[in-house]
Amino acid sequence: MRRLALLPLLLVSAFLVPAQAAYAATNLATSATPSASYTSPWESVAALNDGIDPPRSNDTANRRWGTWPDTGAQWAELTWGGAQTLRAAEVYFFADGGGTPGAWNPPANLVTPLNEVWQHVESTYPDLYGFRNYGWDQVMANRGSINYCVRWDSSATVTAAQRDQIHAALARQFKKWMDVMAGHNGWPYSTVPVKVVGWAVRDRAQLQWSDSSVDIYVNDIRENAPQCAEPCGRFFNQSGTYPDCPGGASHHYDMSLWLTAGFGGGAGGDWGQRIGSEYFIGNLNADNIHILLHEMGHSFGLDDFYDWTPTGQCCFLMKAGSATSITDFDAWMLRDWWRHLKSRYGY
Numbered sequence: 001m002r003r004l005a006l007l008p009l010l011l012v013s014a015f016l017v018p019a020q021a022a023y024a025a026t027n028l029a030t031s032a033t034p035s036a037s038y039t040s041p042w043e044s045v046a047a048l049n050d051g052i053d054p055p056r057s058n059d060t061a062n063r064r065w066g067t068w069p070d071t072g073a074q075w076a077e078l079t080w081g082g083a084q085t086l087r088a089a090e091v092y093f094f095a096d097g098g099g100t101p102g103a104w105n106p107p108a109n110l111v112t113p114l115n116e117v118w119q120h121v122e123s124t125y126p127d128l129y130g131f132r133n134y135g136w137d138q139v140m141a142n143r144g145s146i147n148y149c150v151r152w153d154s155s156a157t158v159t160a161a162q163r164d165q166i167h168a169a170l171a172r173q174f175k176k177w178m179d180v181m182a183g184h185n186g187w188p189y190s191t192v193p194v195k196v197v198g199w200a201v202r203d204r205a206q207l208q209w210s211d212s213s214v215d216i217y218v219n220d221i222r223e224n225a226p227q228c229a230e231p232c233g234r235f236f237n238q239s240g241t242y243p244d245c246p247g248g249a250s251h252h253y254d255m256s257l258w259l260t261a262g263f264g265g266g267a268g269g270d271w272g273q274r275i276g277s278e279y280f281i282g283n284l285n286a287d288n289i290h291i292l293l294h295e296m297g298h299s300f301g302l303d304d305f306y307d308w309t310p311t312g313q314c315c316f317l318m319k320a321g322s323a324t325s326i327t328d329f330d331a332w333m334l335r336d337w338w339r340h341l342k343s344r345y346g347y
């Protein structure tokens with residue numbers, strides 16, 4: 001009897017697949033008898049060596065072996081009737097965004113600076129695990145979308161075409177951050193659509209459309225700027241319910257896009273992003289509207305780097321002025337936030 005003991009694993013779902021080889025390999029697994037420490041009633045120990053190569057890690061069409069909810073060391077074994085020569089063995093892990101091990105696999109050179117960033121975040125924001133209005137909380141509360149309201153803090157007029165271009169540009173920038181998360185470490189959404197539900201303006205006549213595609217809030221002035229109705233805003237209703245929002249919860253907004261005439265810099269937080277209206281209008285077709293991208297990073301918790309730089313890093317979007325697009329390091333900082341927050345959503 002010859003046994004191949006597979007990796008002892010903490011909690012696994014796996015398919016055993018034949019090794020990919022340049023020569024004509026024979027998959028010996030299918031001639032073995034599979035056994036395991038435990039198999040969930042809805043799983044199949046026979047999936048270990050049925051020869052099926054799953055098309056993707058969250059494949060639910062093909063059977064698989066799994067031990068949920070058993071934890072602790074688990075094992076799987078293939079037993080042959082006689083001696084075999086094995087050139088390779090591979091295990092394919094199931095990843096459903098649930099209990100199977102997540103993919104925290106940054107490039108080796110980013111591990112140290114990422115850990116430095118997270119330690120800095122934890123020491124700077126001791127309440128970070130209690131705070132419940134990050135962009136993460138908003139996207140999860142909406143089950144994978146985000147609603148915006150535009151604060152038009154300008155005396156300029158806006159055409160319907162400009163309104164739609166502003167929405168499109170906002171959505172394109174938001175997508176750049178969300179694309180970083182797609183398929184990563186259990187993040188459940190392949191896309192996170194952006195909906196613009198409202199506009200706030202001083203004078204209704206500035207908005208040169210008559211359709212009712214967005215809610216319009218007129219001359220509700222806060223912080224010396226037009227504001228979308230507070231009963232509809234997530235910032236003001238962090239429980240995520242909007243009982244006094246005209247039109248109901250579907251008309252709520254999670255973030256504001258605050259566009260201010262003559263404003264040169266940017267600001268961002270859980271409430272949304274503020275940038276110059278001329279800057280945004282002048283960059284509607286730009287690939288990277290980098291000030292907006294930077295401020296969106298803040299809405300997902302990413303910090304500034306005014307007074308320090310993580311080891312080995314020179315230039316990245318969240319270090320203002322050093323990059324104009326989302327870099328690998330920015331992407332991994334975003335993923336690190338998800339790594340540390342995802343348990344609050346049951347992931």
Ligand SMILES: [Zn+2]
Nearest residue numbers: 294298304320
């Ligand atoms: Zn900043």
